Amino acid sequence: MKFTVPKDEFTAVLQTVSKVTATRSPTPVLEGVKITVRADGITMEATDLDMGIRAALKPTAVEGEGEFVVMPARLLQLMNELEDEEMTLSTDEANLVLQSKGGLFKFRRLGTEDFPQFPPVGGERVEVEAGPLKEMVDRIAFCAAKEKGRYALNGVYLAFEEGALEMVATDGRRLGLCRYAREGIPAVKGGMILPVRLVELLRKELARMEADRPAALSFFEGRALFEVDGATIFGRLVMGEYPNYRAVLPTNLDKRAVFAHADFLRAARIAAIFTDPMKKAVVFTFSPGKVTMATTLPEQGESRIEIPAEYEGPETALGFNPAYLLDYLRVVGAEKIEMRFLDERVAAEFRTEDDPFGYRYVLMPMKV
Template identity: 30%
Template sequence: METKAKRGDLLATLYWTQSIVERRNTMPILANVLIECQRGEIRLTATDLEVGVRGHVDGEVAKEGTVTVNAKKLYEIIREVPNEQVQLKRLENDWVEIKSGKSVFKIVGMDAREFPQFPKIDSKGLSTTPASTIREMIERTIFSVSTDETRYSLNGVFVEESEGGKIRMVSTDGHRLAFEERVLGSLGLTKGVIVPRKGLSELKKLLESGEDGVVSIGFRENMGLVIKDKVELFMRLIDGDFPDYTKVIPKGNPNIAKIEHHELLQALRRVSILSSERYKGIKMEFADGKVSISANNPDLGEAVEEIEAEYKGKPISIGFNARYLLDVLTVLDSEGEVDIELKDELSPSVIRKTGKEGYLYVLMPMRL
């Protein structure tokens, strides 16, 4: 194998492999990137068996072949080489020579036959959707995915199709639930699927790069497949049953507070400084025309702030985890107002963006 390519093109494609390659060394080959030079094109592939990425690089192929080398070291070398032109050549025993200008590196590789197969992606069966819409939906749900490994089916975002070409994304960790519904057209889903958190993080990163444009998405058996520009991404879906989230979403909470979004966000940030490090508990007292936010920590002291609110309902004093409130307020557009719908001190509350359909956030109260 022998090939030449531009440093910038190699670097841009290798960037996608860096957060995917396996760090734990359970299988040494998973720390490597597969380099394939065939029919005048260069392909770079990395996987940890759960998430995989493949990028295409423009270059000159002098001799076809395949090899795998350490993804991190290759990225570091290409980043530091002096010239824009880089030559990659496979030597005996799967060693790889990297030449650029007067610099020559020789690094240990591994036989490409040991590298796991990348699933065949047929772009014809994929649906195209606006990249910016998918990115926003991921942003507004991924933060409430459970990090508890024992609750396997909650370690991802549930994606399903509903009527009228609408796509739903739902995530929960048992303390809160984020729900987003947008009109995107069909993704070819016959039933709901659970997309893992790592796969969604990589997809979000991919969607944030370059032009917004469109992205091709599809699902096959236990795989989620995505193509954007010259990068292909696959994710192994979580095999489990997502809980019936419709039973968790309260309907008709009678006490509603309308609060200026930015003002609430800033007040919560200030007051939560004195909440306990571990539980981040704050108290919110709702009354006519105002909301009082307070934190009390025996080790540090106390903080109280009062902000204006349009409130209809009985006076309620309720505890919340400040971090869970800050998470949702940070991902929503800070212009305008938010509605907090309450039932009582012990029941879940619903947070929505005033006048915006399709998104809601359910938050369980805390006992303080």
């Protein structure tokens, strides 16, 4: 078997697929990438059993067909050093052989007998454009819990209803919620929780697609499967019941402040420099026409930043973690940020005008 491929395309696909390989697995083939060579194309697959990816590329030439498993790390390192535009690879009795202008390189290959079968496409199937799906993931994924043992919170929740997709994530201290309405989105019984690793891999693949290209989502037997341009991704759903997030969305927020995004972002960055690593709080003091952000770093310094704000309510002080504010401010591009709040006992809510996904970012104040 012998095949020739564009080096950059081969490297890009191998790099993407290799992110899903298992580490220190008792099954050696799970640490490698399965490469299948056919006359009509080449596919690469990797899985750690919890999630997997299959991606395709077009070879320049193919002689013979076959499949094998190869460990990707050193192969990728070599690819990054070679200057060839195209590479010719072949197999001998035990190796993958790479022929380049500068030399001959061999990589031990394994058989595919123990490599798991890629799950078939089945179950409920929904198509959503890549652009809106990625925008929602960008706004939501960082809100998911990172600590192990949070079970249902260690993921992003998707709910499909007739004509709309809703996406939400929370770690118990903050919550992000987006909704995309479009005619033709079908209702799917029950929601599903996607693990964060799967969402991050999906985000990278969506970024390669044109915004109006459809991405297909299928859900069956406790798995989610995504079909995107040139790649298919699957992952086990997070088991458990997602909390009733609508019950915790704040209501009766009687105070409103509006900031310029640029002012708010700069002030939050500066405040974070002086934040106590233990308390992690910036004190916001709202007064008519302005907000003051104050932080104190014991025995090291303090900061006090004042920015203009559209605010006409009574003087109110609230504490927030600046890292959580920066996470939000980095993913919104609006010129103005609207904040609604009540007092230190109730979560505040951040929004922007005319957001296409009705993005709501809910953040609990800290004791100050």
